[in-house]
Amino acid sequence: MDRNSKLDLVTDEQRLAYKLLAPTLIILLIVAIYPLSQVFYTSFTDRTFAGTNQTHFIGLNNYSKLLNFTIKELPPVIEQGTNQVKIDSKTGEKVYEPSFKVLPGSPKPYKELSQFNFLGKRYVVGATNPEFINSIITTLIFTLSAVSLETVLGLIIALLVNSNFTGRGLMRAVMLLPWAVITVVSARIWEWILAPSRVGLFNMFLEKIGIGNGQLAFLTADNWQLFSLIMVDVWKTTPFMALLILAGLQLIPGELYEAARVDGANKVRQFFSITFPLLKPALAVALIFRTLDSLRVFGLFQVLVGQRLYSLASYNYYQLVGNRAMGLASAVGVIIFMIIFVFAVIYMRLLGVDSE
Amino acid sequence: MIIDIKYIFKKILFWSVIMIIVLYLLFPFYWAVNSSLKSEAQLQMIPTTLVPRNPETMDFSPTLRNFAAVFKNKIFVKSILNSAIVAGSTTLLALIVGSFAAFALGKLAFRGKKPVLYLILAMTMFPQITVLSGLYAVITKFNLSARLSMVISYMIFTLPFTTWVLTSFFKELPKEIMQSAQVDGATPFQTFYLVLLPLTAPALVTTGLLAFIAAWNEYLFALTFTAIEPSARTIPVAIALFTGSVVRQVPYGEIMAAAVIVTVPVVILVFIFQRRIVQGLTAGSVKG
Numbered sequence A: 001m002d003r004n005s006k007l008d009l010v011t012d013e014q015r016l017a018y019k020l021l022a023p024t025l026i027i028l029l030i031v032a033i034y035p036l037s038q039v040f041y042t043s044f045t046d047r048t049f050a051g052t053n054q055t056h057f058i059g060l061n062n063y064s065k066l067l068n069f070t071i072k073e074l075p076p077v078i079e080q081g082t083n084q085v086k087i088d089s090k091t092g093e094k095v096y097e098p099s100f101k102v103l104p105g106s107p108k109p110y111k112e113l114s115q116f117n118f119l120g121k122r123y124v125v126g127a128t129n130p131e132f133i134n135s136i137i138t139t140l141i142f143t144l145s146a147v148s149l150e151t152v153l154g155l156i157i158a159l160l161v162n163s164n165f166t167g168r169g170l171m172r173a174v175m176l177l178p179w180a181v182i183t184v185v186s187a188r189i190w191e192w193i194l195a196p197s198r199v200g201l202f203n204m205f206l207e208k209i210g211i212g213n214g215q216l217a218f219l220t221a222d223n224w225q226l227f228s229l230i231m232v233d234v235w236k237t238t239p240f241m242a243l244l245i246l247a248g249l250q251l252i253p254g255e256l257y258e259a260a261r262v263d264g265a266n267k268v269r270q271f272f273s274i275t276f277p278l279l280k281p282a283l284a285v286a287l288i289f290r291t292l293d294s295l296r297v298f299g300l301f302q303v304l305v306g307q308r309l310y311s312l313a314s315y316n317y318y319q320l321v322g323n324r325a326m327g328l329a330s331a332v333g334v335i336i337f338m339i340i341f342v343f344a345v346i347y348m349r350l351l352g353v354d355s356e
Numbered sequence B: 001m002i003i004d005i006k007y008i009f010k011k012i013l014f015w016s017v018i019m020i021i022v023l024y025l026l027f028p029f030y031w032a033v034n035s036s037l038k039s040e041a042q043l044q045m046i047p048t049t050l051v052p053r054n055p056e057t058m059d060f061s062p063t064l065r066n067f068a069a070v071f072k073n074k075i076f077v078k079s080i081l082n083s084a085i086v087a088g089s090t091t092l093l094a095l096i097v098g099s100f101a102a103f104a105l106g107k108l109a110f111r112g113k114k115p116v117l118y119l120i121l122a123m124t125m126f127p128q129i130t131v132l133s134g135l136y137a138v139i140t141k142f143n144l145s146a147r148l149s150m151v152i153s154y155m156i157f158t159l160p161f162t163t164w165v166l167t168s169f170f171k172e173l174p175k176e177i178m179q180s181a182q183v184d185g186a187t188p189f190q191t192f193y194l195v196l197l198p199l200t201a202p203a204l205v206t207t208g209l210l211a212f213i214a215a216w217n218e219y220l221f222a223l224t225f226t227a228i229e230p231s232a233r234t235i236p237v238a239i240a241l242f243t244g245s246v247v248r249q250v251p252y253g254e255i256m257a258a259a260v261i262v263t264v265p266v267v268i269l270v271f272i273f274q275r276r277i278v279q280g281l282t283a284g285s286v287k288g
Helices: A003-042 A061-067 A130-162 A168-180 A183-193 A201-208 A222-249 A254-262 A267-295 A299-304 A312-322 A326-351 B002-036 B065-072 B074-107 B113-124 B128-142 B146-153 B155-172 B175-183 B188-199 B201-217 B220-225 B235-240 B252-286
Strands: A069-073 A111-118 A121-127
Touching: A003 A326, A003 B074, A003 B113, A003 B128, A003 B146, A003 B155, A003 B188, A061 A130, A061 A326, A111 A130, A121 A130, A130 A168, A130 A222, A130 A267, A130 A312, A130 B002, A168 A222, A168 B002, A168 B252, A183 A222, A183 A299, A183 B002, A183 B235, A183 B252, A222 A267, A222 A299, A222 B002, A222 B252, A254 A267, A267 A326, A299 A312, A299 B235, A312 A326, A312 B128, A312 B220, A326 B128, B002 B252, B065 B074, B065 B252, B074 B113, B074 B146, B074 B155, B074 B188, B074 B201, B074 B235, B074 B252, B113 B155, B128 B146, B128 B155, B128 B220, B146 B155, B146 B220, B155 B201, B175 B188, B188 B201, B201 B252, B220 B235, B235 B252
Parallel strands: none
Antiparallel strands: A069 A121, A111 A121
16 A cells, blocks of 8 residues: 555545534534533623613623622621620620621622621621522532532442342342432422421421421421432432442452452452542542532422522523523523533542543 | 351341332332322321321222323323423434444544544533523524424533443444455445444443433423423423412322323333443443
């Protein structure tokens, strides 16, 4: 084969490759890259959703509307007669000025996000959009708690299913079931299980064993909402985690364990010196998938708590469809994108996935 | 004797852990089935009962009324059809387009392979919600129907996945198969669809199943794109917006019946393919 025809062959192969890749790249351009650039652009405008209003370029206005926050010291109330700090007679604690007195009211009003004590002084955190800041905090707490619980439970389930016992195939199928249920359907099932009276399984059961009064409002009470959402997500997606970990476990050659047994290593030792290091790539992939998925959680929040508690994605959705604030929603989308990107980069660096 | 006790103790411990996990994984299904067989009066019984019981005599008395009501609900029946069409077309399109790309990435040599691979990988981590408003703008511009919009937009998460998994399957196929086909006079494309594609059939089935489940499950895009076209609603949207026949009362019995109905087919699929699913992920996710 002379040099020229060899070159021809190479270009033929190249040309075929490009042709085969074209549909994929065109589709990804239409559904991802072009819309994404649109969103970036729209986030700097005051565009409305499905509206006929003229759109204006407003720079970083949407972003500052979303992210502005401030911390101010909150002075204690001084009683006029005695010039002393007012003490609440019931709790015995200092009484502070209401937060609207110290938070700036213009150009945009700041609303109280939270208060905290630091070095004997009281501070208030204000934000121009506490709902959005709260949705960030909610989503981060949700993601961190759900993913760590799912990892631990998934690891336990995968290790059990990976050991040899009769009924293993059945167990593997059972293990996958919650994952196969439509998220919205599982949210509806749990909504019913968590019903706020004893018509719900949980309230009936908890009352029977003496916890609560049979009236726990799992999905409306502030201190139960997030907890319930995490619980439902853990049930729904632990199987996925277990599945990915199981896939990783099955790649570890059995001879390694035999050798370890001959050397007298016990089960715990075997886990930490063989299983865990070899499982790391699979664990990394599972962690990335689950983390990125729960950072963009939507259906669970929308169905179970509606507009009572926002995740980042459900906040985005309500701004877009409910408020028709397309510009603002786009800015939310860009912020979500950045948060997810940061998580992805951190994971890849930490777990060495990108070196493959 | 001591060893025996220890062995028995270990066995009991092992099986109780298994039982707890099985119970944990299954009880919401049990509760959905149980509730779907209750009448409205039985659903409102306090405290609730573990099986449908007659409120007066406390005898076991299930009813199929909720299932009948759900099947009479035109929107729900239509939504099953919509979901089947949308998820089916999504899977087919993702498999066809994805296998083309996977063949190029797995078996052909060309310049720019790495950037393309990374671009496609980046899409798997792409937040759907971010493109929502931009995608909506594209769809209104081209004036696409809700069903077609869903099929195309679901490519965001199905296409990178099918391409990714299939690429690793193609890579594993021995190079000699391709070479011997070429010696026999087949063009590279003929080699692809006459020789390599049949060999990857098992991989196509697994990947297709996973893509199908993902599309069957999707909610955000479906909710947005069917907002003005209720007749195109898919199952997740229909169930989320289920209002039932009685106004201002959430028809939990019917919702649970609907939940049971739409869960059964996927459960059967999972039971049939459980071994394949594990293998599919082994090849796809871990080896990269």
